[in-house]
Amino acid sequence: MGRTLPSASQVFLQEEQAFARFRRALRRTDQTALDDLFVSARQHLAAAQYASHALPFEVFLLAILLEEHKEVRRLRERVEALSAREK
Amino acid sequence: MMQTFTGWLFDVYPNETNLTLWLIGEDGRRLRLTHDFSAAFCAAGPAPRLRQLWNWLEAQPVRVRLRRTERRDVFAGMVTVLAVEVLQAARLDTLFGRVTGAFPELTYYDADVALALRYAAAYGVFPLARCVVEAQEGKAASITPLDTPWELDPEAAPLRILRLESDCDPAHAEPKGIVFAHGKARYRLPLEPASALLANLGAVLKQYDPDLVQTAGGDGWLMPRLMEMARQQGLRLPLNREDGLEVVERKARTYFSYGQIVYRGRQVQLRGRWHIDSQNAMLWEDYGLEGVLEMARVTRQPVQDAARLSPGTGISSMQFVTALQKGILIPWHKHQAETPKTAMDLLRADMGGMVYQPTVGLHRDVGGIDFVSMYPGIMVRFNISPEVPRAGTDLEPAPGEPGIVPMTLAPLLNKRLALKSALLTLHRWDCRRPSYQALASAEKWLLVTCFGYLGYKNARFGRIEAHEAVTAYGREALLRAKEAAEDLDYEILHMYVDGLWVHKDGCKTPADFEALLADITERTGLPIAMDGVYRWVVFLPSRVDERVPVANRYFGVFQDGSIKVRGIECRRRDTAPFIAETQTAIMEILARAEDAEHLKEVYPKALAFARREMEALRGGRVPVEKLLVSQKLSRELGEYSSPSPAARAVCQLQAAGKVVRPGQRVRFLFTLGKPGVCAWDVPEQPDPRSVDVRRYQTLLKRAVETVLAPIGQSVNGGKEDECQYLFPLKIAEPLGEGGTQRLDFLSISKVINFVNGGG
Numbered sequence: 001m002g003r004t005l006p007s008a009s010q011v012f013l014q015e016e017q018a019f020a021r022f023r024r025a026l027r028r029t030d031q032t033a034l035d036d037l038f039v040s041a042r043q044h045l046a047a048a049q050y051a052s053h054a055l056p057f058e059v060f061l062l063a064i065l066l067e068e069h070k071e072v073r074r075l076r077e078r079v080e081a082l083s084a085r086e087k
Numbered sequence: 088m089m090q091t092f093t094g095w096l097f098d099v100y101p102n103e104t105n106l107t108l109w110l111i112g113e114d115g116r117r118l119r120l121t122h123d124f125s126a127a128f129c130a131a132g133p134a135p136r137l138r139q140l141w142n143w144l145e146a147q148p149v150r151v152r153l154r155r156t157e158r159r160d161v162f163a164g165m166v167t168v169l170a171v172e173v174l175q176a177a178r179l180d181t182l183f184g185r186v187t188g189a190f191p192e193l194t195y196y197d198a199d200v201a202l203a204l205r206y207a208a209a210y211g212v213f214p215l216a217r218c219v220v221e222a223q224e225g226k227a228a229s230i231t232p233l234d235t236p237w238e239l240d241p242e243a244a245p246l247r248i249l250r251l252e253s254d255c256d257p258a259h260a261e262p263k264g265i266v267f268a269h270g271k272a273r274y275r276l277p278l279e280p281a282s283a284l285l286a287n288l289g290a291v292l293k294q295y296d297p298d299l300v301q302t303a304g305g306d307g308w309l310m311p312r313l314m315e316m317a318r319q320q321g322l323r324l325p326l327n328r329e330d331g332l333e334v335v336e337r338k339a340r341t342y343f344s345y346g347q348i349v350y351r352g353r354q355v356q357l358r359g360r361w362h363i364d365s366q367n368a369m370l371w372e373d374y375g376l377e378g379v380l381e382m383a384r385v386t387r388q389p390v391q392d393a394a395r396l397s398p399g400t401g402i403s404s405m406q407f408v409t410a411l412q413k414g415i416l417i418p419w420h421k422h423q424a425e426t427p428k429t430a431m432d433l434l435r436a437d438m439g440g441m442v443y444q445p446t447v448g449l450h451r452d453v454g455g456i457d458f459v460s461m462y463p464g465i466m467v468r469f470n471i472s473p474e475v476p477r478a479g480t481d482l483e484p485a486p487g488e489p490g491i492v493p494m495t496l497a498p499l500l501n502k503r504l505a506l507k508s509a510l511l512t513l514h515r516w517d518c519r520r521p522s523y524q525a526l527a528s529a530e531k532w533l534l535v536t537c538f539g540y541l542g543y544k545n546a547r548f549g550r551i552e553a554h555e556a557v558t559a560y561g562r563e564a565l566l567r568a569k570e571a572a573e574d575l576d577y578e579i580l581h582m583y584v585d586g587l588w589v590h591k592d593g594c595k596t597p598a599d600f601e602a603l604l605a606d607i608t609e610r611t612g613l614p615i616a617m618d619g620v621y622r623w624v625v626f627l628p629s630r631v632d633e634r635v636p637v638a639n640r641y642f643g644v645f646q647d648g649s650i651k652v653r654g655i656e657c658r659r660r661d662t663a664p665f666i667a668e669t670q671t672a673i674m675e676i677l678a679r680a681e682d683a684e685h686l687k688e689v690y691p692k693a694l695a696f697a698r699r700e701m702e703a704l705r706g707g708r709v710p711v712e713k714l715l716v717s718q719k720l721s722r723e724l725g726e727y728s729s730p731s732p733a734a735r736a737v738c739q740l741q742a743a744g745k746v747v748r749p750g751q752r753v754r755f756l757f758t759l760g761k762p763g764v765c766a767w768d769v770p771e772q773p774d775p776r777s778v779d780v781r782r783y784q785t786l787l788k789r790a791v792e793t794v795l796a797p798i799g800q801s802v803n804g805g806k807e808d809e810c811q812y813l814f815p816l817k818i819a820e821p822l823g824e825g826g827t828q829r830l831d832f833l834s835i836s837k838v839i840n841f842v843n844g845g846g
Contacts, residue, residue, distance in 0.1 A: 004433060004437050005433060005434065005437045007438075007439075036634075039632070039634045039635060042444070042635055043444050043636070045444065046441050046442055046443040046444065049438055049441070050438070050441060050562060050566075052434045052435045054430075054431070054434060
């Protein structure tokens with residue numbers, strides 16, 4: 001079963017590979033943070049595939065940002081809940 | 088004098104001049120008739136060459152009727168062809184071979200269609216069709232079907248079945264005898280002396296006169312062995328019902344299909360009877376004899392071929408019959424390339440179904456919703472066919488006449504939907520249930536394959552644009568279903584090509600989801616159904632990176648207590664039976680909990696059970712047969728750079744003089760020392776003490792953790808108070824290669840310690 005175009009997950013792996021040298025030069029702690037970012041991009045492969053954007057890495061960056069923003073929102077709600085309890 | 092017979096059409100095959108028919112009469116008689124039958128092929132090309140072909144054909148000794156006519160080619164539109172009707176259909180193949188030798192540059196149609204299919208198309212008959220035949224002196228004059236392949240409860244033909252089996256697996260050890268079973272009789276006869284066995288078998292064949300000889304391993308071993316014995320003894324064994332014909336033998340072959348290497352064993356087919364080898368029949372475990380007969384009825388392939396064919400061949404046969412009946416030309420060789428596309432078009436079109444990443448963890452009260460036969464449904468509803476221009480991605484049917492693909496599929500799809508809805512209403516113990524299930528499962532395979540064939544370059548009615556249209560419609564439908572669910576405040580846990588998993592507080596019964604189902608059908612025009620409501624379901628992460636969810640690895644329990652499992656060890660065919668059974672048993676214990684709340688009561692029981700099994704394994708109390716691993720040989724031995732365990736086992740088999748071809752399975756044990764495996768089918772039995780217990784402990788531990796770790800975390804409290812969105816904890820130690828590390832049940836106890844607040 002040949003494919004003409006690589007699937008989103010194949011593209012993702014290529015992009016991840018392309019940053020291997022960058023990752024190698026990072027500190028160990030930064031490396032794990034970078035890995036986390038790639039993991040969060042991976043959560044949205046189905047949407048990235050559907051988007052079929054000509055520059056897939058832009059979509060991956062947006063997916064990373066999206067997960068970051070979800071985390072910010074979750075933390076903000078938590079902080080608000082905690083400060084409400086303190087009052 | 089003209090006589091009329093009513094009964095079932097048993098078999099059709101060519102003889103020297105025309106076709107041989109076998110009928111099972113209503114009166115129980117088995118009848119052989121012949122039927123004169125002509126068959127045509129067509130040639131297209133430049134007019135002068137066609138004229139030369141005309142003259143050339145008239146000079147041939149084979150009797151033909153020639154005609155110049157206009158016919159429809161699915162890809163090229165109307166074409167002028169020379170139709171060559173061969174009056175004795177059995178001669179078509181030879182004549183056509185000579186024609187292509189003399190006129191290789193012409194385009195040919197309808198050339199390589201099996202005679203049984205042509206006969207089916209001409210008279211509307213099919214294997215086991217009830218029909219009325221008028222005949223004179225053994226020659227059929229007419230045949231009229233009384234039913235169609237689409238009946239749900241066709242009147243079953245009274246088949247006489249003889250079962251033959253060797254008394255042990257010939258791949259493993261030399262059998263000593265053969266077990267016979269027919270009617271209520273069942274007995275074993277020794278292989279030696281051969282003359283006694285053959286005389287007995289001959290007598291059974293003559294007196295009981297079976298219609299079907301059903302064997303286990305008959306194609307590969309039993310039939311060839313019996314025929315060889317008969318040759319040595321100089322006896323004629325009446326395996327065929329028709330005297331004077333040889334048994335038909337076909338060679339084994341290995342091929343590559345759907346990313347897998349497949350091995351098809353050799354075949355032994357009978358004339359006037361059927362021989363079906365349950366080990367060489369496609370999907371026998373799935374649907375058994377009833378499914379095989381259904382496959383034959385709907386594909387119109389003779390039963391012995393239907394039993395051995397792949398669903399792809401089945402769907403092609405159905406399309407051929409539709410094409411012959413509708414006068415559409417069947418290309419002999421397809422010369423049709425993909426139409427040019429812009430890069431952006433390709434980027435948008437070249438996609439498969441939508442596969443989401445599920446929310447990992449345990450979820451309660453989850454509705455599993457599936458589109459019913461989504462892709463075939465799309466093809467039929469939206470009229471997707473190679474010759475029909477595409478209507479765009481808006482979910483609207485393409486205008487105009489139905490194309491050949493929807494025309495072929497519609498009755499099959501309708502039959503499957505009818506069976507499915509009958510299954511929903513039939514009582515749990517209704518005697519029709521198993522048979523309906525077998526039929527539905529046979530049809531499922533045909534429908535599934537049909538989609539693949541639409542995109543397959545070499546399929547006669549395949550076209551990549553049509554294939555892409557189907558996936559595009561599928562993605563659109565799934566997205567609309569997602570939007571419908573979100574509009575109704577459902578949370579989407581997972582989506583997979585044609586299914587959704589959704590949750591909403593308070594929705595616990597199928598009735599609670601009805602509004603959603605209706606809304607989705609309204610928005611997409613496709614039928615959707617409840618797969619069931621899960622008490623709970625666990626979506627598992629990837630083995631490689633536990634932060635990454637994978638689409639098709641999950642297990643859950645429906646409200647009726649039945650378990651659904653995908654992608655974990657017990658579903659894999661290369662898992663040792665002991666490990667698969669242990670994992671299944673653990674899930675059965677978990678299924679006793681009436682809802683997710685009660686998991687905490689059954690979890691310790693499951694854990695204790697897993698510990699006992701681990702102890703049994705360590706103590707050597709597991710029979711070695713239960714530890715056999717079965718893996719496929721994926722390539723020739725010489726092509727391995729570092730031989731897999733399967734390849735190492737094959738080396739041992741070869742040393743013992745047994746041949747294994749790529750695509751065949753090898754059974755072996757993991758053993759201590761080099762080479763680490765021991766093939767099961769070598770003459771000398773392995774020493775039970777040599778079993779690599781640690782390796783099996785590793786495998787068992789992994790299988791147990793797959794199901795128990797996520798349950799353990801949610802039971803013993805993970806994040807927050809809800810047992811949702813729990814990522815499995817890092818518990819497993821890195822596994823040493825080949826199980827060299829000492830591993831035991833430590834990790835499970837670690838889970839407990841961990842969740843109890845210990846270290």
